[in-house]
Amino acid sequence: MRAILCSRNAHKARELEVLLPGWTIEPLAADDYPPETGGSYYENASIKAAFGRTRIPGWTIGEDSGLEVAALGGRPGIESARYAPEGAPAIAKLLGELEGVEDRRAQYVSELVAIAPDGEEFRGTGVVTGRIAMEPRGSEGFGYDPIFTPDGEEQTIAQLGDSWKARNSHRARSAQALREAVDRRGSA
């Protein structure tokens, strides 16, 4: 199955290519993606998938994700991509906000929306819980991965690596749920 991934994030495309075996994932390059004005990950993922349908016929996929930090009341959450420039600046800002804070609990959330050629919508949600490390460690993954230590692990996701992510991440879980929803439709 061929699906257009409506995302400017090359990491997501690479991850989903592995997470959705049997699907050919083609990123949609566009410089006029609509703003993410939804009030939830689901709404933002729908906005992205619906935008793709205005460009290319066939299956389209949108994904919205974020990092929710308990001590910050769930921030940055759906604002994660706009919290600070991706990478070192975002990590430094978050570690600064958590300086001296003992409660390091956090979770990653991913919401995937796929729209079929006939307009039927499918979705999948995935969550992975963990804690914010005291300093960045590791080089794989992207975004906040160098400071996110999943529950049950001692290393950050950036240390655990892409193969860990492909089995256990929030996106691995949302992709599995999405695949099951689409497969149920196929067998209905």
Ligand code: ITT
């Ligand atoms: P598109 O909207 O174009 O798909 P984006 O990177 O802007 O790409 P989001 O709006 O969904 O994506 O923002 C998600 C942000 O949450 C992302 O920029 C990271 O800061 C963070 N994030 C989500 N998943 C992550 C992961 O697997 N590893 C590290 N950070 C992640």
